[in-house]
Amino acid sequence: MLAFSFLPAQAQKNNWQNMDLQQDTVFGLSTEKAYTTLLQHKKSHPVIVAVIDGGVDTAHEDLKSVLWDNPKEKPGNGIDDDHDGYIDDIHGWDFIGGPKGDVYHDNLEMVRLIREQGPFYDSLAKAGPIPDKYKTAYDAYIKMDDAYKTALERMQQNVEGISRFKGILDSIVTKLHKDTPTLADWQGYIPATGPEQRVQSIVVHQLESGMPYMSLVNDGIMAPLNHFKDELAYHYNVSYDPRSIVGDDYNNSSQRDYGNADVTGPDALHGTHVSGIIGAVRHNGLGIDGVADNVRIMILRVVPDGDERDKDIANGIRYAADHGAKVINMSFGKGYPKDKAAVDAAVKYAISKDVLLVHAAGNEGADLDDPATSNYPNPYYGDSSGTATAWITVGASGWTDDSTLVAPFSNYGKKSVDVFAPGVQIYSSIPGSKYTQESGTSMASPVVAGLAALIREYYPKLTAVETKQIILQSVVKPTHTVVIGSGEKRRVVSMADISVTGGVVNAYQALQLAATFHH
Numbered sequence: 001m002l003a004f005s006f007l008p009a010q011a012q013k014n015n016w017q018n019m020d021l022q023q024d025t026v027f028g029l030s031t032e033k034a035y036t037t038l039l040q041h042k043k044s045h046p047v048i049v050a051v052i053d054g055g056v057d058t059a060h061e062d063l064k065s066v067l068w069d070n071p072k073e074k075p076g077n078g079i080d081d082d083h084d085g086y087i088d089d090i091h092g093w094d095f096i097g098g099p100k101g102d103v104y105h106d107n108l109e110m111v112r113l114i115r116e117q118g119p120f121y122d123s124l125a126k127a128g129p130i131p132d133k134y135k136t137a138y139d140a141y142i143k144m145d146d147a148y149k150t151a152l153e154r155m156q157q158n159v160e161g162i163s164r165f166k167g168i169l170d171s172i173v174t175k176l177h178k179d180t181p182t183l184a185d186w187q188g189y190i191p192a193t194g195p196e197q198r199v200q201s202i203v204v205h206q207l208e209s210g211m212p213y214m215s216l217v218n219d220g221i222m223a224p225l226n227h228f229k230d231e232l233a234y235h236y237n238v239s240y241d242p243r244s245i246v247g248d249d250y251n252n253s254s255q256r257d258y259g260n261a262d263v264t265g266p267d268a269l270h271g272t273h274v275s276g277i278i279g280a281v282r283h284n285g286l287g288i289d290g291v292a293d294n295v296r297i298m299i300l301r302v303v304p305d306g307d308e309r310d311k312d313i314a315n316g317i318r319y320a321a322d323h324g325a326k327v328i329n330m331s332f333g334k335g336y337p338k339d340k341a342a343v344d345a346a347v348k349y350a351i352s353k354d355v356l357l358v359h360a361a362g363n364e365g366a367d368l369d370d371p372a373t374s375n376y377p378n379p380y381y382g383d384s385s386g387t388a389t390a391w392i393t394v395g396a397s398g399w400t401d402d403s404t405l406v407a408p409f410s411n412y413g414k415k416s417v418d419v420f421a422p423g424v425q426i427y428s429s430i431p432g433s434k435y436t437q438e439s440g441t442s443m444a445s446p447v448v449a450g451l452a453a454l455i456r457e458y459y460p461k462l463t464a465v466e467t468k469q470i471i472l473q474s475v476v477k478p479t480h481t482v483v484i485g486s487g488e489k490r491r492v493v494s495m496a497d498i499s500v501t502g503g504v505v506n507a508y509q510a511l512q513l514a515a516t517f518h519h
Contacts, residue, residue, distance in 0.1 A: 001108070001307050001334055014437075015289055016399050017277070017422035017447055020508070021476070026399040028422055029447060030508035031291055031454075038511045044457040049278055049449055050092070050298040050320030050328045052313065055265030057272045057431035058091055058299070062280040062287045067091045068296035070323065084322065088261040092299035093319055095312040097260035098247040104266040105234035106242055106306030109336040109376075110148055115238050117141055144336065152236050158228040166221050168199045180214060183207040235306050242304075253311045253342035256318070263299035268431050271299065273438050274331050276429030277446040278453065287435045288428045291450025291507070294457045298325055303332045310339040313377060314346035317357070321350040326456050326464070329449035330359045331442035333375040340382040347377070351390045356456075356464035358449040360441035361395045361411040365485050367498075368393075368416035375411060390464035392452075392471065396423025396444040397504050403492070405504070406482045410441055412498035419475055420495070421447040421505045451507050459514045466517060474510040475503025 013019070019028035048068050058067060070090055072082035080087045096103040107115075121141045124130060130138045176185050186204050191197040206216050234240055243250050248258035279295035280288045300316040302308050313330075320328050328350065337343070350357060361368060362375040379388035396407040397420040407424050411417065423444030425437040448471065455467050462470070481492050496502030 001303070001332060014427040017426055018289060018291065018507075021401060025401075027397060027401050027405060027476075027504060028399065029291065029451065030506050031289075031451075034454075034508040034511050035293070038508065038515075039458060042458050044294040045460045046294050046296055047292065047327065047453045047456045047460075048296045048298050048320075048323070048325045049292070049453050050300055050316070050325035051271055051275050051278070051446075052300045052302050052316040052320070052328060052330050053271030053274055053332070054303045054305070055094070055263060055268035055271045055301040056091075056275050056297065056299045057268045057429075057433075058264055059433070060272055060276075060429050060431065061433040062284070062429050062435075063272070063275055063297065065281060066279045066290075066295060066297055068298040068323075085257045086259070086261070086319075090261065091297075092263045092301070093259055093316075094262045094265060094301035095259040095315050096246060096301060096304055096309075097262050097265070098245050098258070099260065101245055102260070102262055102265050102301075103242045103245050103304045105230070105240075106304040106309075107237065107240060108235050109307040109309075109334045109338060110144055111236055111238055112241075112307075112309075113141075113336060113338065114145055114148055115241070118145075118238075148236070152232075155228050155231050155236055159225065159232065162221060162225045162228070164195075165199060165202075166225065168195050169203065169217075169221070172196060172199065182213075230305075248311075250309075250311065253314060253339045255311070256315055259315075263301050264431075265301050267305060270303075270331070270442065271301070272430050273426075273428045273436075274329060274442060274446045275299075276435075277426060277443060278329060278450040280429055291447060292453040292457060295450070295453045298323065307334040308332050310337060310343050310377075314339075314342040317343070317346040317350050321346075321353040321355050325355055327449050327452045328355055328357045329446050330357065330377070331440075331445045333360060333362045333377070335374055335376070337376045337382075340376070343377045344381045344383070347379070347388050347391070348381075351388060351464065354390075354464045356390045356392070356452050356467050357388065358392045358394060358445050358452060360445040361393050361413075361417045363396075363409040363440050363442075364411055365409050365489070366411050368411050368413035370413075373411070378416075390468055392418045392448055392468055394418065394423075394441060394445045394448045395420045395499060396439070396441045397421060398424040401478060401480075403481060403483045405478060405480075406484055406495070406498070407439065407441075407444075408484075408486050409439070410444075410484075412484055414497055414499065417499045418472055419448065419501050419503065419505050420444065420499060421451075423447070448505055451505055451510060454507060455510055455514050458511065459517065462514060462517060470510050470513050470517070471505055472501050474506055474513045475501045476506045476509065477501070477503040 018031035020030040279290035282289040302316040379391040396410040421444040426443040
């Protein structure tokens with residue numbers, strides 16, 4: 001699932017992730033400092049970065065000139081010119097589309113697994129005591145089913161509660177005879193019932209705090225209501241399965257020849273934002289300056305509104321490796337795997353081709369070292385053959401060099417999260433040649449992918465593993481403690497307690513270190 005996180009708005013400079021702590025007093029990447037002091041007269045080589053995501057707006061003013069073009073494919077002729085199994089794959093491929101369209105919404109993986117496994121385990125339970133050979137798997141299924149039922153009930157309660165609130169609000173508005181009642185109208189209204197009194201008091205409080213009435217209705221009521229309705233209709237709906245759109249043999253994870261060439265898809269907001277952070281054209285007076293100045297963005301549409309599927313992830317990774325990508329950005333994650341072996345095999349394949357994989361840690365504010373928390377894909381091979389060597393897991397940091405440095409939503413882990421990178425209110429490209437700020441480990445991961453690409457542009461002889469080593473060894477380690485989690489789970493820790501390196505990535509120090517690696 002794509003990983004935005006919602007934080008209250010608080011103004012920050014638009015290019016803060018590339019700024020320098022000493023010069024600009026924000027805890028950025030020191031990218032600008034690196035360009036002006038270390039890279040001025042150096043030659044760079046283009047690096048292909050694959051963005052495995054929900055799609056990218058290929059017409060965006062700040063991105064269209066940095067998109068990867070498949071050199072052996074002729075656009076729009078309906079022929080697989082380069083014989084790679086994909087027709088007209090000019091900028092990449094869409095693994096969640098088919099001949100007649102594209103998947104937009106999908107379930108959570110947990111819901112797909114329940115749909116698939118439910119009949120078997122239900123019949124097993126009805127037949128008497130569970131046989132020993134199925135016990136572990138059955139227990140895991142029941143635990144997952146319980147988690148599903150709890151979440152489903154919460155969604156239903158949210159929809160019912162917000163709908164009830166909206167119904168009462170609408171009836172008061174009808175009595176006031178105004179489409180957009182003012183604060184004075186609400187204050188003067190005499191409630192007929194207890195529920196009316198509660199709604200009036202909430203509305204008055206919000207309007208007194210300066211929120212416009214229509215914002216209250218649209219952002220405070222309708223947006224969450226529609227969000228939870230979508231969750232029920234798609235993410236948590238066991239009877240909804242859009243895979244027929246793709247038309248593949250879904251249970252055959254080794255199948256490669258499916259999908260279509262529509263790399264934008266129905267909702268390219270997330271992937272467009274991620275791509276801008278990595279490589280939007282620098283200093284062209286438009287929007288945002290990417291971290292890397294000589295990248296080609298390869299687009300792999302794999303992530304729907306819902307959880308991505310392991311078969312598609314594996315194929316996205318393989319496509320990237322086969323077509324020359326040196327860095328893959330993966331700003332997505334989910335709580336359950338279906339075919340971890342297929343993804344692991346693809347990761348091993350990419351690493352054998354000298355690709356560095358960069359993955360977002362996730363936005364649950366949780367400890368990834370805790371066995372109860374899972375975020376897939378991950379670098380730990382399921383067959384116990386070890387850990388992916390050229391893989392970086394990225395948590396999100398903010399701009400202030402104090403206890404609030406770690407974003408409250410960011411996952412962490414002394415063994416599981418390698419580094420932190422700017423991921424709060426990052427201003428970047430969105431479809432329609434527009435720009436906005438978004439927060440999430442989804443934004444932190446492309447900062448690191450951009451840094452990896454930048455290092456490999458200027459030091460092309462460095463391997464993926466060496467590039468990872470450089471990024472991890474050159475972090476800035478704050479000496480102060482940081483706060484993680486919120487509410488009862490709030491803890492004060494050192495950065496070394498919640499990540500492998502104990503620091504935030506830094507382009508200036510990474511490039512200094514890269515210069516000392518001799519080949």
